[in-house]
Amino acid sequence: MKPFVPVFPLTSPRLSRRSFLGGSASLITALAAGRVLGQTGMVREMPNFTAYPFQLGVASGDPLADGFVLWTRLAPQPLNGGGMAAEPVRVHWRVAEDEAMTRVVASGSEVASPDWGHSVHVEVSGLKPDRWYWYDFKAGREVSPRGRTRTLERPDRPAAETSLLKMAFASCQHFEAGYYTAYEHMLAESPDLVFHLGDYIYEGPEGNGGIRKHIGPEIVTLDHYRNRHAQYKTDPALQAMHAAAPWVVTWDDHELDNNCAGDIPEEKGMVGRDEFLSRRAAAYQAYYEHMPLRAACVPKGPGMKLYRSVRHGSLVDFHVLDTRQYRTDQPNSDGLKAPGGDALRPDATMLGHAQRDWLLGELGGSRATWNVLAQQVMMARVDFQPGGDTLCSMDQWPGYEAERQALLKAFQQLKVANPVVLTGDIHSHWANDLIANFDQPDSRVVGTEFVCTSITSGGDGMEKRKNFQQAAPENPFVKYHSARRGYVSCTIGDKIWRTDFRTLDHVSRPGSPLNTPASFVVESGSTGMQLA
Secondary structure (H helix, E strand, C coil): CCCCCCCCCCCCCECCHHHHHCCCHHHHHHHHCCCCCCCCCCCECCCCCCCCCCCCCEEEECCCCCCEEEEEECCCECCCCECCCCCCEEEEEEEECCCCCCCEEEEEEEEECHHHCCEEEEEECCCCCCCEEEEEEEECCEECCCEEEECCCCCCCCHHHCCCEEEEEECCCCHHHCCCHHHHHHHHHCCCEEEECCCCCCCCCCCCCCCCCCCCCCCCCHHHHHHHHHHHHCCHHHHHHHHHCCEEECCCCCCCCCCCECCECCCCCCCCHHHHHHHHHHHHHHHHHCCCCCHHHCCECCECCCCEEEEECCCEEEEECCCCCCCCCCHHHCCEECCCHHHHCCCCCCCCHHHHHHHHHHHHHCCCCEEEEECCCCCCCCCCCCCCCCCEECCCHHHHHHHHHHHHHHHHHCCCCCEEEEECCCCCEEEEEEECCCCCCCCCEEEEEEECCCCCCCCCEECCCHHHHCCHHHCCCEEEEEEEEEEEEEEECCCEEEEEEEEECCCCCCCCCEEEEEEEEEECCCCCCEEC
């Protein structure tokens, strides 16, 4: 299938009623039954917008075998709180089997409430499995850009009869650090599914010397977080990629506060717990308002459940994790430290008890050929110190060593088929064999980890991390490493998993070419990866 290139209106499109409805009798009925406008508490059916309301684009996510989530947000003034009146607005949606939107198979309406930033989340169901669909929205006389999305295969479909899945994953897209050229190249690959593994936004104030500039101070209020998400969403490359395929998202720390841990902020003692949880509630609400997430993820105050599974036939189960909300504080005062002391505490946790129990239940009950953990921080115990001493990141899984070892042991005890860990966070590419005992480099390989670099964070990057070049001999399980910017593409089949690392020469200016410096394959049932 050729890549889908969404068309985004540059000015407010005034499509006729007939051109939008395109034969959808249910929407004709809905519009004809419009309510009287202007009454308190009534839903406004024909609002007058100050500017085009779909400036943040459209998106879809969390696909199932019979449907998906559709998302948009009405925001005629996206960088100024959205610019909407404090009244609910009727938004119509439709889904079609063709790009021209002549074969509409589902339609309806939702109310965009001011309480949720006039965002819209539609959970579409009852569709055919394993196929592409197109969709759009309409509010008043205004029509959104058209998006493309797809369903996955039924979970009971045998892996050998399930279609190949082309998947890309990314993380860390600091707006100020560069241009989102990586998404332009990802769009050209036309993936079936995109995972974003955290740091979708960055919370800091406007910086000096950035390629682009944040608006406003460090974000702490709901209005701040809404404006920051909206600023990121105005990027045309990011909008286009959202409109071209379903996304599955999870957060890391910068969606709230750098290096936060549970209810503990990075700067300990600077704010009280209640104040920090109030900030977390604002961050979580704005995140939900701007992502294609199901109602099961609606935040409740400072809590929001993001861990969940996405399945494509019996081929692959994706288990999406949240390694920020439930973790205990980073041990040994954070940073690069020896993997001892508090890092060995048996009660230290990255996942929290409820999420860990859920994950073990999902892994134990899975019948998929591939079992994937889509999560945030590196699981391999990488030693960044050359010589005899060992220094590991306390913010990553080695800072929670007991739980990390228990999870690797569970891969073996539960006989998990082909475990693959997808990771973001670290602004560099890695291909790691996950071994049973990192104190014994020749111990058994029990899983595979692929780590994506950043979209922009860290600027143009370099060939290797400075603090890893000399330490590479300490880490024989690391099969590839690069500190360039980019993303990772994967093709998942019944017998073979292929991973292609994509890198860019630069993000400080537009137009970088795309490189593929390394590719690996994993054979189903084998141990370890091989160069493709």
